[in-house]
Amino acid sequence: MGESQVSAGPQRGTYGPGARIAVLVPLPLAGTYDYRVADGMEVGVGDFVEVPLGRRQIVGVVWGPGGGDVDAGRLRDLSARLPAPPLPEASRAFVEWVAAYTVHAPGSVLRMVMSVPSALMAPRLARVLALEAPAPEIRWTAARRRVVDLLIDGPPRPANELAQEAAVGPSVVAGLVHAGVLRAVELPPPSPDQPDPERFGVRLSPSQAEAAEILRTAVRGGFAVYVLDGVAGSGKTEVYFEAIAETLRLGRQALVLLPEIALGAQWLRRFSDRFGAAPAEWHSDLGVGERRRTWRAVAEGRARVVVGARSALFLPCPELGLIVVDEEHDPSFKQDDGVAYHARDMAVVRARLGQLPAILASATPSLETVVNAQTGRYRLLHLPDRHTRTPPPPVTVVDLRSDRPPTGRYLSPTLRAGLAEAFAKGSQALLFLNRRGYAPLTLCRACGFRVCCPNCTAWLVEHRMIGRLQCHHCGHSLKTPDRCPSCGQDDGLVGCGPGIERIAEEVAEQFPDARYAIATSDTLTGPAAAKLLVQRMEEHQIDLIIGTQIVAKGYHFPLLTLVGIVDADLGLSGGDLRAAERTFQLLSQVAGRAGRADRPGRAIVQTHLPEHPVIAALATGNREAFLAAEAAARQEAWLPPFGRMAALIVAGADEAAVDKAARALAGGAPRIEGVRVWGPAPAPLALLRGRHRRRLLLTAGRAVAVSAVVRRWLRSTPLPRSIHVQIDIDPYNFL
Ligand SMILES: [Zn+2]
């Protein structure tokens, strides 16, 4: 007891028995807790350890020497050191950086790193059966022979797999074990296949080769950010694959962030074609076992390339040498719940902390990234279209005020004619509408009642295929009622406005022979479903995809020549400062799906606002002019990326208490030159999942350290425990 005994270990400090150490636990607490290293134990910084906290045991990370003011005599002992590789230094620095920037507790960020607690335990050994040599003499049956043949030709495997593959009952396998022909052995889980950087890649065009060479050099240097800007078909993926290959040659790991990994079937195939092995995948669709194996393989350095959704950024890669953020402009990189962060921005931070390069790839880079490239902070690599024979698809703008669909229908005569022409030529088409379900609003014709969610400020969306009304915010759902819940009128309820299912209904009525598939998050529930859709499109088993933004990116279908955007105005309304930019990015991506290689395509855009700058930019294909106008408007208004923002959402079950807390925060708002606080105002979703919500918005000049200002602001305004304040630095969603 008493004095800490710190002995420097070979690489990171190790602490022997009696030493006082600080442990960070994955809970939203203010900081670290001090513990004493138990007798007979030795730990190092970054080690995962089990500690007592209150009455329970919890796993945390040794963060450094202890320095708290707890009496040495009252320190509690570490319970155990877990058999897992230590959390790398860059990961620890990243946890602290993200916590400070997002104004969340370091423990909350650590929790994202420790997302698979079971991965910290020793990996379970797999019990498999192997052939005993020499095999004892037994009576051979055909069934027994089949089992043994499998093991002669292949690796040892578990009893149930063996029985299944040999098409025998479990008793046959058990009998062979009993007779001493097979013996049980325990094996560690197999290592993932290793991607081979030297495998023959595709032939690069001169401009691709030039960009690839710059990136290969970058991989050997330190921190730098590269923007890979090029339209679909310019071959960005092949170019950053070369950077990944160089990273592998240097013996380091590569991390690729992609939005909506479910869409990655084609990406994964391209990766395997180039490297001869699949990358490790990381997304919400993985089962617990897969997550555990992948987390462990990454932490042990056995997984060399990881591709995943935004949370993959928090995987503890010990030898990270490159981060790629593909589709860097994609809104799915922003997390709004819990620790609110933008994975693209944090990827750049992670790269800086690890002194490694980051590549941001996009066909429609975000304004943030464009401005960073213009000011020289990021280096721009522009890739021209490889297929110079295919110009970008011409865009026809349909003014819905004059080119009107029939009453109660949503496809204009021009779009219908376009579809008919595409089908007649044996081509495929895509109809895009960013709205799931059948109708966004269900209304009573008799009394005007609108069916709303009881927990949220939102209408319930009709999903006719499953006969239910659903809230897209909280998941509340009910069977579509036969009569109006308000006035009781039979058959009084009607669905208003189009959703994907209603467009499908119209297509079926107009083109009864067209084979179509609906692609939304309701139908494409995972990689397997996405893969099947890709396969059906490639084999021309379907003529038409009717989909939401889930189909906007990553797909290449040679026969797809017509893209119809059913309602281009959908994303333009609302107070979101990036509404125009996002709509432009989304619609240009969707339109870009039309026409590849030898089949020229076209896009038909239906709108009520043909003069809107977004629609004009789409029609002319003039991205630069659009971005310049957008940048000028935001610069004038001090909006991001020229100014800074932070949102505070005050939430709680009791509306009066929420109002009072929001007013208290407004009253204590920082009075600093260049900082303004707006609100409180009811959030657009003033009621969400049963909680009342008020918003405050802080705007500031670029030079203001917004995170520190917000942290001081909250500390100086004590609020009751029943009130939750969600802090969102650089907010993207204004709901
Ligand atoms: Zn009614």
Ligand SMILES: [Zn+2]
């Ligand atoms: Zn709801």
